Amino acid sequence: MAGLNKVVHSYEEALKGLSNDMTVMVGGFGLCGIPEGLIAHMVKTGVTGLTAISNNAGVDDFGLGLLLKSRQIDTMIASYVGENATFEQQMLSGELNVILTPQGTLAEKIRAGGAGIPAFFTATGYGTPVAEGKETREIDGRHYVLEPSLTADFALVRAWKADTMGNLVFRKTAANFNPMMATAGKITVVEAEHIVEPGELDPDHIHTPGIYVNRVIQGTFEKRIEQRTVKPSLTQASTRA
Numbered sequence: 001m002a003g004l005n006k007v008v009h010s011y012e013e014a015l016k017g018l019s020n021d022m023t024v025m026v027g028g029f030g031l032c033g034i035p036e037g038l039i040a041h042m043v044k045t046g047v048t049g050l051t052a053i054s055n056n057a058g059v060d061d062f063g064l065g066l067l068l069k070s071r072q073i074d075t076m077i078a079s080y081v082g083e084n085a086t087f088e089q090q091m092l093s094g095e096l097n098v099i100l101t102p103q104g105t106l107a108e109k110i111r112a113g114g115a116g117i118p119a120f121f122t123a124t125g126y127g128t129p130v131a132e133g134k135e136t137r138e139i140d141g142r143h144y145v146l147e148p149s150l151t152a153d154f155a156l157v158r159a160w161k162a163d164t165m166g167n168l169v170f171r172k173t174a175a176n177f178n179p180m181m182a183t184a185g186k187i188t189v190v191e192a193e194h195i196v197e198p199g200e201l202d203p204d205h206i207h208t209p210g211i212y213v214n215r216v217i218q219g220t221f222e223k224r225i226e227q228r229t230v231k232p233s234l235t236q237a238s239t240r241a
Contacts, residue, residue, distance in 0.1 A: 189217070
């Protein structure tokens with residue numbers, strides 16, 4: 001990496017500095033928009049004791065599910081268990097520490113972390129186990145819970161396009177969690193579908209400025225579908241009729 005060029009050419013370079021007991025944010029939603037190659041390489045590094053922050057853990061044999069299966073994650077901060085049976089089993093057995101967080105609150109905790117806001121009040125979760133042990137306050141007749149923001153040692157995100165200076169454009173479902181996580185990591189690593197030269201991205205269309213990004217790597221993506229649902233073929237439909 002030289003000057004403002006943030007492109008690295010191996011996953012080893014991309015994850016340099018990642019070690020045991022770190023906190024890692026991973027962007028995407030289920031299997032959509034996840035940094036597939038970076039997650040797969042985290043498994044190979046063998047790091048353990050991780051705290052993972054992600055909306056959910058996808059499925060058992062892909063995405064963050066791979067790190068759960070290899071028992072490299074000790075704590076999971078997520079909004080739901082989703083389609084991952086390993087996640088469910090480890091949570092119910094007490095093997096995995098799980099901090100379930102309402103989805104909107106999770107997104108805002110990350111956004112606030114990236115903006116340098118240490119905590120904020122939200123009405124979500126008041127009067128439920130989510131509020132246990134947290135400061136609450138009544139404001140204009142409504143009750144709120146004080147939620148601390150979230151940051152991470154590493155933020156691993158996926159972009160549709162990145163230029164070599166780290167300016168990012170996200171596309172469709174990949175805009176879930178990736179943009180706010182890109183601002184909340186001490187080291188932000190981007191796995192991009194396309195890397196272009198500076199000046200090729202329309203400045204009006206850049207979602208994350210390169211100032212937040214430390215490393216960019218060209219990814220190759222399987223783009224696994226979590227649940228494939230198709231309509232019956234004409235033959236099947238006529239047989240049923």
